[in-house]
Amino acid sequence: MFRYKSKSRTYKDNLRIASLLSFVAGMVNVVGFLAVAQLTTNVTGHFAFFIEEIYQLDAWRGLVYFLFVFFFLFGSFFSSILIEWISRVNERFVYVIPVLIEAAILSFIAFYSEELFEKDPNIIAYLLLFAMGLQNALVTIISNSIVRTTHLTGLFTDLGIEFSQLLFYKTSSHRKKLISSIKLRFFIIVFFIFGGVISGLFYYRFELEILYFSSLVLIFGLFYDQIRVRLNLLRRNIKHHL
Numbered sequence: 001m002f003r004y005k006s007k008s009r010t011y012k013d014n015l016r017i018a019s020l021l022s023f024v025a026g027m028v029n030v031v032g033f034l035a036v037a038q039l040t041t042n043v044t045g046h047f048a049f050f051i052e053e054i055y056q057l058d059a060w061r062g063l064v065y066f067l068f069v070f071f072f073l074f075g076s077f078f079s080s081i082l083i084e085w086i087s088r089v090n091e092r093f094v095y096v097i098p099v100l101i102e103a104a105i106l107s108f109i110a111f112y113s114e115e116l117f118e119k120d121p122n123i124i125a126y127l128l129l130f131a132m133g134l135q136n137a138l139v140t141i142i143s144n145s146i147v148r149t150t151h152l153t154g155l156f157t158d159l160g161i162e163f164s165q166l167l168f169y170k171t172s173s174h175r176k177k178l179i180s181s182i183k184l185r186f187f188i189i190v191f192f193i194f195g196g197v198i199s200g201l202f203y204y205r206f207e208l209e210i211l212y213f214s215s216l217v218l219i220f221g222l223f224y225d226q227i228r229v230r231l232n233l234l235r236r237n238i239k240h241h242l
Helices: 011-036 044-055 059-089 096-111 113-119 121-142 153-165 172-241
Strands: none
Touching: 011 121, 011 172, 044 059, 059 096, 059 121, 096 113, 096 121, 096 172, 113 121, 113 172, 153 172
């Protein structure tokens, strides 16, 4: 699901990557909120708080919220730069390295969670926002701007628009395209919520170590295509011998 780009991608490719990465984003969103009481998959609220703190002349708190926005932006910038650079060196690893970096960041937070809490809990939020910025840029580039997975506001807006368009577009081709888009957005929302529910259920037992599971999900996504091909070959061999 990470190997195809732009026009060569299929609808199923986008559906798979949307489900997987929105699940991870949902986990990170809840983990970040439960751990440091901050939303770590989008920056809308942080920007509003930044403006409020500046208005109240609390420069230190304003700087913290500014850094929340900055690290999400920097993650997106870093992801795009990395993808462009790797694509000129070896396209085979163009999406592998960014995903491995995201998985490494999540594992780093899980491993050093106690030390990070003692030093400054905001560091956890900075790292999670960087990882989500990286992921959002990654999936946007992979899907040719069709899929975004780290927040739901735009998704619900698009869903509202597309549901309304079903009332006006009567041709089968238009309706088929709209239904496919609605299905994709629905899967993103469901898996985002599912990831959040999983984090909520297991956070108080594993705390930030639950991010190890998020890392494993990302690694599984990297090898999904190879696993699927080998399973199909195995299934064909079994049918052939039967």
